[in-house]
Amino acid sequence: MKIGIVCYPTFGGSGVVATELGLELSKRGHEIHFITYSQPVRLELLSNNVHFHEVHVPEYPLFLYQPYELALSSKLVDMVKLHGLQLLHVHYAIPHAYAAYMAQQMLYDEGIIVPIVTTLHGTDITLVGSHPFYKPAVAFSINKSDAVTSVSESLKKDTMRLFDIKKDIHVVPNFIDLEKHLHNFTDCQREMMADDEERIVTHISNMREVKQIPDVIKIFYNIQKELPAKLMMVGEGPEKEGAERMVEELGIKDKVVFFGNSHEIDRILCFSDLFLLPSQTESFGLAALEAMASSVPVISSNTGGLPEVNEDGYSGYLSDVNDVNEMSANAIHILKDPEVLNTFKANAKAQSQKFDLHSVVPMYERIYEETLEKLSVIN
Numbered sequence: 001m002k003i004g005i006v007c008y009p010t011f012g013g014s015g016v017v018a019t020e021l022g023l024e025l026s027k028r029g030h031e032i033h034f035i036t037y038s039q040p041v042r043l044e045l046l047s048n049n050v051h052f053h054e055v056h057v058p059e060y061p062l063f064l065y066q067p068y069e070l071a072l073s074s075k076l077v078d079m080v081k082l083h084g085l086q087l088l089h090v091h092y093a094i095p096h097a098y099a100a101y102m103a104q105q106m107l108y109d110e111g112i113i114v115p116i117v118t119t120l121h122g123t124d125i126t127l128v129g130s131h132p133f134y135k136p137a138v139a140f141s142i143n144k145s146d147a148v149t150s151v152s153e154s155l156k157k158d159t160m161r162l163f164d165i166k167k168d169i170h171v172v173p174n175f176i177d178l179e180k181h182l183h184n185f186t187d188c189q190r191e192m193m194a195d196d197e198e199r200i201v202t203h204i205s206n207m208r209e210v211k212q213i214p215d216v217i218k219i220f221y222n223i224q225k226e227l228p229a230k231l232m233m234v235g236e237g238p239e240k241e242g243a244e245r246m247v248e249e250l251g252i253k254d255k256v257v258f259f260g261n262s263h264e265i266d267r268i269l270c271f272s273d274l275f276l277l278p279s280q281t282e283s284f285g286l287a288a289l290e291a292m293a294s295s296v297p298v299i300s301s302n303t304g305g306l307p308e309v310n311e312d313g314y315s316g317y318l319s320d321v322n323d324v325n326e327m328s329a330n331a332i333h334i335l336k337d338p339e340v341l342n343t344f345k346a347n348a349k350a351q352s353q354k355f356d357l358h359s360v361v362p363m364y365e366r367i368y369e370e371t372l373e374k375l376s377v378i379n
Contacts, residue, residue: 001030001031001086001087001368001372002030002031002033002083002084002085002086002087003022003025003030003031003032003033003085003086003087003088003089003368004033004035004076004079004080004085004087004088004089005018005021005022005032005033005034005035005088005089005090005091006034006035006036006072006076006088006089006090006091006096006099006100007019007034007036007040007090007091007092007096008036008091008092009034009036009037009038009039009040009043010040010206014091014092014119014121014122015040015091016286017091017119017121017151017174017175017286018040018089018091018119019034019040019043020175020177020357021089021175021357021361021364022034022043022050023043023050024177024357024361025361025364025365026047026049026050027049028361028365029049030049031049031051031083032049032050032051033051033052033053033079033083033085034050034051034052034053035053035055035072035075035076035079036054036055037054037055037057037068038054039052039054040052051083053075053079055068055071055072055075056071056075057071058071068095068099069095069098069099069102070099072095072096072099072103073099073100073102073103073106074103076088076099076100076103077103077106077107080103080107080112080114081107081110081112085114086114086372087114087115087116087117087368087371087372088100088103088104088114088115088116088117089116089117089119089364089368090116090117090118090119090145091118091119091121092119092120092121093118093120093125093138093141093142094134094137094138094141096118097116097118097141097142097144097145098137098140098141100116100118100145101116101140101141101144101145104116113375115146115147115371115372115375116144116145116146116147117145117146117147117148117149117364117367117368117371118141118142118145118147118148118149119148119149119150119151119172120142120148120149120150120151120155120156120159120169120283121151121155121283121284122151122155122281122282122283122284122304125138125155125158125159125162125163125283135162135163138163139163139164139165142159142163142165142167143165143166143167145167146371146374146375147167147170147367147370147371148165148167148168148169148170149169149170149171149172149364149367150169150170150171150172151171151172151173151174151283151284151305152171152173152174152283152284152304152305152308153171153305153308154283154304154305154307154308155283155284155304155305156169156171158283158304170363170367172360172363172364172367173284173308173355173360174284174286174289174355174360175355175356175357175359175360175361176289176290176293176352176355176356176357177357178293178352178353178356178357180266180293181266181269181290181293181294181352192271193230193232193257193271194229194230194271195228197228198228198229198230199223199227199228199229199230199273199274199335200229200230200232200271200272200273200274201220201223201229201230201231201232201272201273201274201275201276201331201335202231202232202234202268202269202272202274202275202276202291202296203216203231203232203233203234203235203275203276203277204234204235204265204268204275204287204290204291205234205235205237205277205279205287206235206236206237207235207236207237207238207239207240207243208237208238208239209238209239209280210279210280210281211237211239211277211278211279211280212278212279212280212301212321212322213239213240213242213243214239214242214243214246215278215322215324215327216231216233216243216276216278217231217243217246217247217250217256218324218328219276219278219299219324219327219328219331220252220255220256220276221250221252222324222325222328222331222332223328223331223332223335224252224255226332226336227332227335227336229255229335230255230256230257231252231255231256231257232257232259232268232272233256233257233258233259234259234260234261234262234265234268235259235260235261236260236261240258243258244258265290266294269290269291269294269296270294272291272294272296273296273335273341273345274296274297274298274299274331274334274335275287275288275291275292275296275297275298275299275316276298276299276300276327276331277298277299277300277301277306278299278300278301278319278321278322278324278327279300279301279303279304279306279321280301280303280321281303281304282300282301282303282304282305282306283304283305284304284305284306284308284309285300285304285305285306285309285310288300288306288309288310288316289309289352289355291348292309292310292315292316292348292349292351292352293349293352294349295345295346295348295349296345296348297315297316297334297341297344297345297347297348298310298315298316298317298348299316299317299319299327299330299331299334300316300317300318300319301318301319301320301321302318302319302320302321303321306318309351309355310351311347311351314344314347314351315344315347315348315350315351315352316330316334316344316348317330317331317334
């Protein structure tokens with residue numbers, strides 16, 4: 001199949017999943033065309049089966065905000081005609097499904113029929129989509145898609161609750177390339193980041209308010225009072241500056257490392273002992289899954305799709321949002337006893353096996369095939 005993939009080309013979970021999906025599909029013989037405003041961060045290699053097409057947005061003084069949706073729709077039309085794309089897989093309802101529908105209608109007028117598969121990732125539904133300004137457009141985009149998927153059962157329920165949805169929503173979980181977490185490289189040296197007796201705690205996110213960054217700091221503060229530990233903070237975002245101030249005020253600046261965005265997540269996770277994700281909400285929790293694939297147990301909130309990923313008492317622990325005391329106690333329980341820590345590490349790795357990309361990507365292929373087949377019958 002010739003498939004166009006539209007996503008945000010950033011460090012966020014949706015962009016990572018879309019990129020990894022496209023790369024795996026290309027290995028399975030499909031021709032993949034990424035169509036977005038810059039090259040996705042995880043898209044390292046282009047090949048005969050993987051292509052990138054940049055969406056340029058011309059600047060006009062007339063517009064206060066440049067119309068990306070219009071530029072994307074036009075680019076999709078051009079790419080479908082130029083490369084004979086058979087299907088568009090868009091990640092995020094707004095603006096991508098909305099733009100894809102406009103492209104679909106323009107192509108239809110020229111006798112070209114291209115189905116749209118829309119994957120809902122979370123904030124397009126729970127934050128942006130539920131805002132009164134965008135709600136009608138989100139519902140319209142979902143209902144006009146030829147197939148719709150959601151990354152968790154929790155997100156599917158939220159979507160059905162918040163919108164008047166007339167389409168079936170298929171739950172296809174996020175996935176992990178377990179081979180990338182085998183840590184075959186030889187320079188995974190703990191002593192680069194911490195002393196032998198110190199436990200290494202990690203948090204990775206885009207550091208927005210929803211990630212509860214102050215809670216991450218508070219939990220670690222409680223941990224380091226009980227045992228030697230270091231905290232690795234990976235990512236950039238509006239909460240980072242406040243986190244740096246908080247660390248200084250608590251007197252633990254020498255125990256916390258702020259990395260910023262990193263292309264070496266696997267190397268950071270390979271020497272981690274525990275992962276913290278106390279978010280207000282997570283549609284899935286891809287960062288937690290990546291940690292577990294590296295044998296890192298997870299302390300997380302019990303919100304959204306996290307209970308579908310992190311099994312309480314097995315791969316880590318789940319707690320109510322803002323329950324810093326319970327999260328701290330659970331973290332210390334895991335970290336204090338080497339035998340307990342090793343058990344949780346093994347369990348985390350085992351839990352991640354359920355989300356292996358070789359099991360999940362065929363689910364998308366079946367949806368593509370069924371969508372194309374259904375469309376051919378109709379026409």
